[in-house]
Amino acid sequence: MVKKYSDLYLDARRALLEKEGQFASNIARELVCAASGKTAEQMIADRELYASEEVCELTESFVKRYLRGEPMPYILGQWNFYDMTLTVTPDVLIPRDDTTVMTELAIKKALFLNQNPRILDLCTGSGCIGLAIAKRVKDARVTLADVSPDALRVARRNAVDQKLTARVKCLPLDAKQPAQDFLGTFDLIVSNPPYIASATIEKLDPSVRDFEPRIALDGGEDGLDFYRAIIENYSSALNPGGYFCFEFGMGQEDDVCALLRQGGFEIQELRKDTADITRAVLARKREVN
Numbered sequence: 508m509v510k511k512y513s514d515l516y517l518d519a520r521r522a523l524l525e526k527e528g529q530f531a532s533n534i535a536r537e538l539v540c541a542a543s544g545k546t547a548e549q550m551i552a553d554r555e556l557y558a559s560e561e562v563c564e565l566t567e568s569f570v571k572r573y574l575r576g577e578p579m580p581y582i583l584g585q586w587n588f589y590d591m592t593l594t595v596t597p598d599v600l601i602p603r604d605d606t607t608v609m610t611e612l613a614i615k616k617a618l619f620l621n622q623n624p625r626i627l628d629l630c631t632g633s634g635c636i637g638l639a640i641a642k643r644v645k646d647a648r649v650t651l652a653d654v655s656p657d658a659l660r661v662a663r664r665n666a667v668d669q670k671l672t673a674r675v676k677c678l679p680l681d682a683k684q685p686a687q688d689f690l691g692t693f694d695l696i697v698s699n700p701p702y703i704a705s706a707t708i709e710k711l712d713p714s715v716r717d718f719e720p721r722i723a724l725d726g727g728e729d730g731l732d733f734y735r736a737i738i739e740n741y742s743s744a745l746n747p748g749g750y751f752c753f754e755f756g757m758g759q760e761d762d763v764c765a766l767l768r769q770g771g772f773e774i775q776e777l778r779k780d781t782a783d784i785t786r787a788v789l790a791r792k793r794e795v796n
Contacts, residue, residue, distance in 0.1 A: 510563055513554040515539055519570050526574060538573065541583045542566040578714050589639040593665045598657035599632040600723045606699055608780045609754040609787035610639045613697045616750055616775075616789055617644045620694045627652060627690075627744070629682050629698040629737060632723055634662030634675075636697055641671045650690075652680035655722060683736040686744040694746055699754040700733035702726040730756060734763050738770035747794045750775070753787065760785040 519535035542565035580586035580595045588602035628637030631651040641649045666675045772790035780786045
């Protein structure tokens with residue numbers, strides 16, 4: 508049944524009110540806008556017009572998905588990260604503010620690398636980190652890599668949408684397998700790999716546990732499997748004096764730094780997020796005399 512935009516919004520708000528309280532209005536507006544393709548200003552201007560049956564059904568679907576606990580970025584199909592609007596699907600993790608800490612650390616280093624630096628974003632997911640680096644470092648050549656074909660499709664689409672395909676390519680790579688010779692070497696390898704310990708995944712918030720891809724969450728028994736694998740398999744893919752830049756979970760900094768030191772790296776910098784949690788590390792490969 509078709510409805511006026513004003514009624515469509517009010518019905519959505521009413522359905523969300525018990526769960527979201529004072530935030531129900533904003534969420535209802537965002538869902539109606541997403542279903543209709545209108546801005547908030549356009550929706551207000553058109554409030555006495557009738558929405559199509561398709562828009563009404565889509566809005567109702569969005570509201571039901573939200574009430575089931577599905578994260579907003581998956582419902583909207585996009586999310587903002589580092590001044591980019593990126594496509595986001597359930598095949599990739601939702602880009603989070605925590606990751607901007609590692610992204611900023613990587614950009615800071617990349618700006619002072621040699622001309623035309625080669626940068627690899629392993630376990631890239633949506634491509635958010637590598638694309639942010641490519642946006643800020645205008646001569647960087649960035650490779651987005653993931654073992655998941657579905658994730659790589661999302662990353663490729665985002666590279667196209669951000670008009671970065673001249674300097675960004677996407678490759679299927681498994682961080683747990685040795686780096687292949689055809690890759691050559693890189694000046695900087697960045698990664699926000701899976702780092703949740705397997706046994707604790709069921710304790711995560713349902714919005715993460717039930718909707719985000721487990722392949723992008725599960726870091727093995729102690730959450731450190733991917734750090735071990737990347738250091739072992741991809742150190743050889745770094746130029747002499749090259750860098751690893753990692754994001755990790757709360758309380759994992761000592762273990763990750765220990766793995767890097769054992770792998771022949773010097774810790775250059777640790778960064779904290781806005782909650783004062785240490786989230787990222789930059790480490791330099793020791794040069795052999």
